[in-house]
Amino acid sequence: MALYVGLISGTSMDAIDAAVVDFDVKPLRVLATSATPWEPKLKARVAAALDRADCVPLDEVGELDVEIGRAFARAASSLLERERIGAAQVAAIGSHGQTLRHRPDLSAPFTWQIGDPNVLTEMTGISVVADFRRRDVAAGGQGAPLLPVFHDQVFRSDGEDRVIANLGGIANITILSRDAPVTGFDTGPANRLLDAWIGMHQGLEFDAGGRWAATGTVDETLLQALLDEPYLRLAPPKSTGRELFNMNWLNGKLGSFELRPNDVQATLQQYTAVTLADAVRRHAPRAAVYVCGGGAHNAGLLAALRKLLVPNPVAITTELGLDPDYVEAIAFAWFAKRTLEGLTSSAGSVTGAKGARILGGIYRHA
Numbered sequence: 001m002a003l004y005v006g007l008i009s010g011t012s013m014d015a016i017d018a019a020v021v022d023f024d025v026k027p028l029r030v031l032a033t034s035a036t037p038w039e040p041k042l043k044a045r046v047a048a049a050l051d052r053a054d055c056v057p058l059d060e061v062g063e064l065d066v067e068i069g070r071a072f073a074r075a076a077s078s079l080l081e082r083e084r085i086g087a088a089q090v091a092a093i094g095s096h097g098q099t100l101r102h103r104p105d106l107s108a109p110f111t112w113q114i115g116d117p118n119v120l121t122e123m124t125g126i127s128v129v130a131d132f133r134r135r136d137v138a139a140g141g142q143g144a145p146l147l148p149v150f151h152d153q154v155f156r157s158d159g160e161d162r163v164i165a166n167l168g169g170i171a172n173i174t175i176l177s178r179d180a181p182v183t184g185f186d187t188g189p190a191n192r193l194l195d196a197w198i199g200m201h202q203g204l205e206f207d208a209g210g211r212w213a214a215t216g217t218v219d220e221t222l223l224q225a226l227l228d229e230p231y232l233r234l235a236p237p238k239s240t241g242r243e244l245f246n247m248n249w250l251n252g253k254l255g256s257f258e259l260r261p262n263d264v265q266a267t268l269q270q271y272t273a274v275t276l277a278d279a280v281r282r283h284a285p286r287a288a289v290y291v292c293g294g295g296a297h298n299a300g301l302l303a304a305l306r307k308l309l310v311p312n313p314v315a316i317t318t319e320l321g322l323d324p325d326y327v328e329a330i331a332f333a334w335f336a337k338r339t340l341e342g343l344t345s346s347a348g349s350v351t352g353a354k355g356a357r358i359l360g361g362i363y364r365h366a
Helices: 040-051 058-082 117-124 134-138 147-155 192-202 208-214 220-227 247-254 261-283 299-309 327-340
Strands: 003-008 016-022 029-036 090-095 098-103 110-114 128-130 162-167 170-176 183-189 288-292 314-316 361-363
Touching: 003 058, 003 327, 016 058, 016 327, 029 058, 040 058, 040 098, 058 090, 058 098, 058 110, 058 117, 090 117, 090 327, 110 134, 117 128, 117 361, 128 327, 147 162, 147 170, 147 183, 147 327, 162 261, 170 261, 183 192, 183 261, 192 208, 192 247, 192 261, 208 261, 208 299, 220 247, 220 261, 261 299, 288 299, 299 314
Parallel strands: 003 090, 090 128, 162 288, 288 314
Antiparallel strands: 003 016, 016 029, 098 110, 128 361, 162 170, 170 183
């Protein structure tokens, strides 16, 4: 039995998620998972680099690359040690790393994830597959979202059209229509702006269950201002990130609005729901929607989605057999397996690339 480990930290940077997966059984078997909190000082340094990209010293980027590699290695090693799984039992670690910059819209498009895989393999004693996104960009694609190909493998149904809605920092959907190839794209922000706003006004990392948003009232004028965003009108394939949806963007939209902070939170939550629901109605109007990612725990957001998408059912990927918190980590374990086997794990129908590609570089331990 050869096991695979998947590692990822998403746009929200809430934790380094890890999963140990056995693909030799059908359906796949998740042996163990963990969510390792970021060390606060390192998290603050990464956030500063993400939010002030125009003034980050090269030495800081280089050091962060190594420090994130070390953090990912500690997360993987702690999980394997806890489960008494030896390095020899693991064929490879699939590491997404931490996205530093995602700019598929430039004349020389690029996407950049850091967390040095050389450090990761040295510290764990396990071969690593990393740098999954750049090959797709080189082939003319967006490099994101990558998850739809994995969703197609594990969630497609002959009995219903499905949408898998991944609500991390950014929201993206995978469209699994029974009569069409897989497609998908980023619909807009999910937790990114919600987390930033509550952090500024309440000193919290996230709005647990949407409870703070529930104390506010949606401001329809602000909501329309937020919806007046050119990205939302672009046709797929498309992807986005905190390069666009950040506090500078939000402050520009707020302008002269004088609202209670909790009203802004309520409006941001509704913004996520409206942009996602609009994408579903436009591209998969008959689909059942299954949610994963941190947003799956936001009861207020799910209630808004259900109301907007009636009569389409909205559920959690738990109903399809996978924990919503670890779908991404499981996917990167699967990507690592595909790469080692010389198999493709991308789709031009999703990203706009010239065709499917073998993703990632292999960093062998021995």
